[in-house]
Amino acid sequence: MGSLQDVRGCLVDLDGTLVRGQQALPGASAFLEALEGRFVIVSNDAEHTPLELSRGLKRLGLAVNQRRIVLAGTTALDEIALRLPRARISMMASKSLMTYARDQGLVPVQTRPDIVFLGRDRQFSYERLMIAANAVRDGAELVAANPDLVHPGPNGAIVPETGALLAALIACTGPVPHRVIGKPEPALFEAGLGLLKLPKRAVMMVGDNPATDGEGARRFGLRYFEIRDGVFPLLGSAPSRHGSTGALALTA
Amino acid sequence: MGSLQDVRGCLVDLDGTLVRGQQALPGASAFLEALEGRFVIVSNDAEHTPLELSRGLKRLGLAVNQRRIVLAGTTALDEIALRLPRARISMMASKSLMTYARDQGLVPVQTRPDIVFLGRDRQFSYERLMIAANAVRDGAELVAANPDLVHPGPNGAIVPETGALLAALIACTGPVPHRVIGKPEPALFEAGLGLLKLPKRAVMMVGDNPATDGEGARRFGLRYFEIRDGVFPLLGSAPSRHGSTGALALTA
Missing domain, CATH: 3.40.50.1000 (HAD superfamily/HAD-like)
Structure with missing residues (x-):
């Protein structure tokens, strides 16, 4: 080595x-x-698709094909779609990931999901927290895109990440088995x-x-x-x- | 005994x-x-004032004067107003508590607060979480109305409480000294x-x-x-x- x-x-x-x-x-x-x-x-990354990121990197002068990009959010959805095709999925996630989930054959729903999926959801709210907690309590499987608590923002600002939202959810449900996909x-x-x-x-x-x-x-x-x-x-x-x-x- | x-x-x-x-x-x-x-x-209770609760109890057939009601949310604000009169306070809380805070001479603000106050905030959001985390990181004191994670709702549903929102906040800031007022x-x-x-x-x-x-x-x-x-x-x-x-x- x-x-x-x-x-x-x-x-x-x-x-x-x-x-x-x-x-x-x-x-x-x-x-x-x-x-x-x-x-x-x-x-x-628990918010974007490889295509979005490839375009973003190009703007920064880095040429990276989307097929060379593996992201926590989309990888989590790939894994779900492979394991549970056409699963009913309650998503706390960006619009990009919701579209991506549909493209993989998953079915975003508001009620009685098979899976609760948690990404970096900038629309995260008290209401969404309550819905997710009750879905998990009622038996839905919980998948979190990554375990990160924060993301470094401009000037060292704290930007909440998926793991911080997961902390609120687990606080509501108590300890529950769940999958985390990210590093x-x-x-x-x-x-x-x-x-x-x-x-x-x-x-x-x-x-x-x-x-x-x-x-x-x-x-x-x-x-x-x-x-x-x-x-x-x-x-x-x-x-x-x-x-x-x-x-x-x-x-x- | x-x-x-x-x-x-x-x-x-x-x-x-x-x-x-x-x-x-x-x-x-x-x-x-x-x-x-x-x-x-x-x-x-980290959402209502004693007056609101007194009125609510009357509707349930319980006559209780507001002066016989001590609630975590308003007690926390009383304590802040006594200790730091006219403190600048960033509130994640109900409108009732915001009005109550003003009545105690506190000054609700969006930026550079002395205090970050956390109650049962049904408007809690990713944005509010980020604002609060950065305010605490920048030195604001953190006060949470109660440590409860959930509240029992109708049919045993999970209703998120102040402590669950606190869990998300502490996940973002890391361990920070903070006061919790409730039982x-x-x-x-x-x-x-x-x-x-x-x-x-x-x-x-x-x-x-x-x-x-x-x-x-x-x-x-x-x-x-x-x-x-x-x-x-x-x-x-x-x-x-x-x-x-x-x-x-x-x-x-």
């Missing part, structure tokens, strides 16, 4: 790693280019690895958050590189290939 | 003790009448005892909830009678006064 020479692809976190706020971080674009397509972005749980790592089509030992997780990226990679069995002070990993930069320029290169 | 003969007044819980849903419980009216005014209702904390017991003008040893707490009424009474040093199966305590029912009829009577 000491050498990065045998790394052939990366799973890469988004917020804090490639972008911050509305800006790409220095070196992010060069890092992705050097990976020559052998990367998948894995993010706890550090394995689902995003699995989905990302599936897209890379590489063996685990050849893949590295690159992120900035020890609790989600680092802990998740450790549990899933991926080596982990933590971005600090904006320094990206140098992959396969053996002198025989690129001299000592520090340029990124992947072993084929 | 075994005898009830020396009980000269009661603090009485409301929900589950005197009323349930929109009905007075059998025996509640007779119990209050037998107390001949020597009672104070102490409730974790089992001592504030309502103190306020109730002050209105009764009786020594602690002559006062009994009557309630239905071991975690709030019982635990609060124990910590505050009041004896406690728990209502079970709708049976109210018989106070001072010595044969010399009322025979064995079971009628309630207080020692003077």
